[in-house]
Amino acid sequence: MVENSDALRRRIAELKRERNAVILAHYYTTPEVQSVADFLGDSLALSVKAQSVDAEVILFAGVHFMAETAKVLCPDKRVLIPCPEAGCSLAESCPAEEFARFKARYPGHTVVSYVNTTVGVKALTDICCTSSNALQVVESIPAGQPIIFAPDRNLGSYIRKLTGRENMVIWNGACHVHEEFSLEKLLQLKREHPAARVVVHPECRSYIIEVADFVGSTAAILEYCGTADAEEFIVVTESGILVEMQKRYSTKRFIPAPPDDETCGCNNCRFMKMVTLGKIADTLERMAPEIVIGEELRQAAERSIRNMIAVKGK
Ligand code: 13P
Ligand code: SF4
Numbered sequence: 001m002v003e004n005s006d007a008l009r010r011r012i013a014e015l016k017r018e019r020n021a022v023i024l025a026h027y028y029t030t031p032e033v034q035s036v037a038d039f040l041g042d043s044l045a046l047s048v049k050a051q052s053v054d055a056e057v058i059l060f061a062g063v064h065f066m067a068e069t070a071k072v073l074c075p076d077k078r079v080l081i082p083c084p085e086a087g088c089s090l091a092e093s094c095p096a097e098e099f100a101r102f103k104a105r106y107p108g109h110t111v112v113s114y115v116n117t118t119v120g121v122k123a124l125t126d127i128c129c130t131s132s133n134a135l136q137v138v139e140s141i142p143a144g145q146p147i148i149f150a151p152d153r154n155l156g157s158y159i160r161k162l163t164g165r166e167n168m169v170i171w172n173g174a175c176h177v178h179e180e181f182s183l184e185k186l187l188q189l190k191r192e193h194p195a196a197r198v199v200v201h202p203e204c205r206s207y208i209i210e211v212a213d214f215v216g217s218t219a220a221i222l223e224y225c226g227t228a229d230a231e232e233f234i235v236v237t238e239s240g241i242l243v244e245m246q247k248r249y250s251t252k253r254f255i256p257a258p259p260d261d262e263t264c265g266c267n268n269c270r271f272m273k274m275v276t277l278g279k280i281a282d283t284l285e286r287m288a289p290e291i292v293i294g295e296e297l298r299q300a301a302e303r304s305i306r307n308m309i310a311v312k313g314k
Pocket of ligand 2: 090
């Protein structure tokens with residue numbers, strides 16, 4: 001068993017060649033994991049990328065729903081997940097059976113679900129969205145058509161406010177990372193760094209969104225920090241994104257916003273951090289664990305993801 005990081009990186013490179021595999025990783029994974037990725041992205045970019053991959057094997061360095069999405073879109077490829085127990089508090093806040101009962105209470109509604117859901121929820125969904133394209137997805141539905149939005153209550157409320165769509169029922173789910181930011185500590189940081197721009201992910205609570213200079217998905221925040229006429233940014237989202245920010249804009253300064261309880265490390269997604277180089281090497285070695293989805297369920301889920309990809313997002 002190879003322990004050293006450089007040796008692990010070399011072993012992973014060898015195994016990728018032997019297995020004809022590519023590694024897709026989310027920005028929230030650790031810097032070490034990001035360093036072995038062939039493609040690094042936010043959840044929308046990763047879903048789109050999965051479809052155009054030539055390799056026979058996709059190793060998904062991220063949480064379970066992301067690897068599942070890749071498998072739904074690429075049924076002929078083997079999709080490996082180094083850490084199948086890496087879930088997502090948002091996806092877990094919306095079990096498919098409960099969601100089916102909820103949906104039955106609102107007949108005639110169009111169901112919009114964030115990609116942070118299980119394949120079972122996606123199969124009950126008309127059109128998926130990510131934080132990158134939620135606005136465009138909701139706007140693609142005719143005004144007056146009632147909508148169910150799941151599972152993130154904060155993203156849902158934010159989109160309802162932006163679009164003025166009062167006929168939108170929102171599932172009561174949340175992400176443990178984005179709900180934990182403290183307004184008091186954020187305002188203190190703003191006082192200490194008056195020239196800094198505050199950038200916020202829309203999964204945060206509304207009172208945090210209200211003090212933002214910019215609200216957007218991981219990709220949109222990254223782009224904004226490059227184009228904004230500012231040198232300092234207070235970053236109110238998962239702290240893994242700072243690696244890419246610092247890499248792209250090395251002269252700018254990025255300050256992570258603290259969670260309410262600073263001892264909990266809650267501005268880190270504990271699920272994303274479960275993926276390690278050792279687990280990646282081991283997974284490529286054993287070609288397991290692998291995502292397996294029944295064909296009927298996969299096809300039902302695929303329709304909702306394809307409907308999302310057909311809507312242009314940012
Ligand atoms: P993005 O859609 O910005 O990648 O966000 C994914 C996620 O899990 C947010 O918590
Ligand atoms: Fe899920 Fe939140 Fe982690 Fe994103 S940050 S994967 S929403 S638990």
